[in-house]
Amino acid sequence: MKAIVKPTNQLEGTINALSSKNYTTRYLLIGALAEGTSTIYYPAHSEDSDAMRRCIRDLGAIVEEDDEKMTIQGFGSHPKHVKELNVGNAGAVLRFLMSIAAFCPELTFVNTYPNSLGKRPHDDLIVTLQQMGIEVEHQEGKLPITIRGGKPRGGKLTVSGNISSQFLSSLLFMTPLLEEDSEIEVLHDLKSKIIVGQTLEVIAQAGIHIEASEDLMHYKIPGRQKYQPQKYVVQGDYPGSAAILAAAAVTNSDVKVLRLEETSKQGEKAVVDVLRDMGVNLTHENGVVHVKGNQQLKAGEFDGDHFTDAVLAMVAAAVFAEGTSRFYNVENLRYKECDRITDYLTELRKAGADVEERQSEIIIHGRPQGVEGGVEINAHYDHRVIMALTVVGLRSKQGLVINDAHHVAKSYPHYFEHLLSLGAQIELVEE
Template sequence: MKAIVKPAPELKGTINALSSKNYTTRYMLVGALAEGTSTLYYPAHSEDSDAMRRCIRDLGAIVEEDDEKMTITGFGRHPKPVPELNVGNAGAVLRFLMSVAAFCPELTFVNTYPESLGKRPHNDLIDALKQMNVRIDHNGGKLPITIYGGQPKGGKIKVSGNVSSQFLSSLLFMTPLLEEDSEIEVLHDLKSKIIVGQTLEVLEQAGIRIEADDDLMRYRIPGRQRYQAQEYKIQGDYPGSAAILAAAAVTSSDVAVHRLEENSRQGERAVVDVLRAMGVPLTHRDGIVHVRGTGLLKAGEFDGDHFTDAVLAMVAASVFAEGTSRFYNVENLRYKECDRITDFVTELNKAGASVEERQSEIIVHGKPEGVEGGVEIDAHYDHRVIMALTVVGLRSKQGLVIRDAHHVAKSYPHYFEHLLSLGANIELQD
């Protein structure tokens, strides 16, 4: 599908933020690992959450849902032995379930997105699982991956946090179910510590005890624990909402986004402060972010590791800021659905922006007058790239055509629908 994005003179209206993808997938997993029936209110509907639904069902969970809630009757530490799982293009789902697969005798994760997830490395988690008496066949750390488990062992485990925090989160979900106590040491650096905080929050709500050092680099996990069946209410999603807020910031706007909790542990909550630092007129109270955009922004310097999944949306806003903006500590963006530094910077420059890259930085020379546009650009099969490029198209002089725009459904199926409801002029072509 192509998205033909036309310049938007103004955006006005109110929307509800979609439910958090990160929390939905985590609550679904702890529901599957519990013995009993858990209830999730307002679960996200996206390709990632659909992948988790499909896979936990395949592994033996009973999943039922209506318009408001989902119930999950879990399989505990005894997933049904199945020969293979298809996670689609959902990297977090793959990584979380690789550890769960250690309880299965033999399970292959197939490669259905060779140009996206199929290119992403998982060596750090593979190395950690091998320390736990799990044999693994793999393609240079990439899919397809076959896990020969059945008898995973606890003890002292080392895992690198250099590439992704998802490897650590995967182990934190699985190790409480082992017979032995475990101690996990994170090697090198740990990316996206705030997202690890979300994992720990969900585990605590599910009745799991984990002792973590203050710097989140070492963990002590008692074995022989059981997940408790619980009720969970899923909050609004900051990463997806970041693109809506960025679109409001770069246009003449009066846009309110509801269901964004002020005290959320989502790191991407920082986008409210980033936009404020850029001079965007907004308020945030009672779970509502209200932007009255003027299109006038100023540049700044931001540590992107605090809001990883919203960096691209904030970069898109900074394309139109007065001055030079710098987003640093973002190397982990290179290991997502695409290389979100090189690939994204390439497309921005095609659209007429002036953007440079470093190994772990994106540097934007703002153009308050706008960018030319008038070109067709490549989304690289990446939902975050699609959303961010749309923001640029709305403020371009000639608009943009974004290829493969249907991949936005990975996290935000209603993204274009929401923008259209606010007055954007976007045509979708199959």
């Protein structure tokens, strides 16, 4: 699908934030790891959450759903022995389930997105699984990956946090179910610590005890624990909403986004403060973020590791700010669905933006007068890139044509629908 994004001067209206993809995938997993029936209210519907739903079913969970909720009868630490799993293009789902696959005699994760997830490395988790006595067959750390397990061992484990926090989260989900107690030491740095906090929050809600150091680099996990079936309510999603808020910020707008909790542990909640720092007229009260955009933004410097999945949307806003903005500590963006630094900035330049990259930085020389646009650009099969480029297209002089725009469904299937309801001029063309 192509998205033909036309210059749009004004956005106005109210939408509900979609449900959080990150929380939904985690609740689905702990529901499957519980022995009994868990209920999830307002689960997200995206390609990632659908991939987790499909995979836990394949592994033996019984999942039923209506318009409001989903019930999961879990398999505990005894997943069904299946030969293959297809996680689609969902990196977090793959990494979380690689540890759970260690309870199976042999399971292969197939590669159906060779140009996206198929390029992403998973060596750091593979090394730790091998420490646990698990045999892993892989292609230089990439898919397809075959895990030969059955009886993973706990004990003293190490995992690198340099590339992604998802490897650590994967181990935190699995190790409480082992016979032995475990200790996990995170080597080097740990990216996206706030997202590890979400993992710990969800695990604790299921009655699992994990002792974490204050810096989140060391963990003590008692073995022989059981996930308890519970009821969970999924909160609104800040990463997806960040693009809506950025679109409102760069246009003349009066936009409200509902269901965004002020007390949320989502790191991307930081976009509220980022946009305020950029001079956006914004309030956040009673779960409602209200933006009154006037197209006048100012540059700033921001530590992107605090809001990883919203960096691209904030960069899109900074394209139109007065002055030079810098988003630093963002090297982990290079290891997502695409290289979200090089690939994204390549497309921004095509649109007329003045941007530079460093290994772990994005630098934007703002153009308050707008950018030219008038070109076709490549989304690199990446939902976050699609959403951010749409923001730029709305403020461009000649609009943008975004190829492969249907991949936005990975996290936010209703993204274009929501923008259209606010008055955005976008034409969607099926190919």
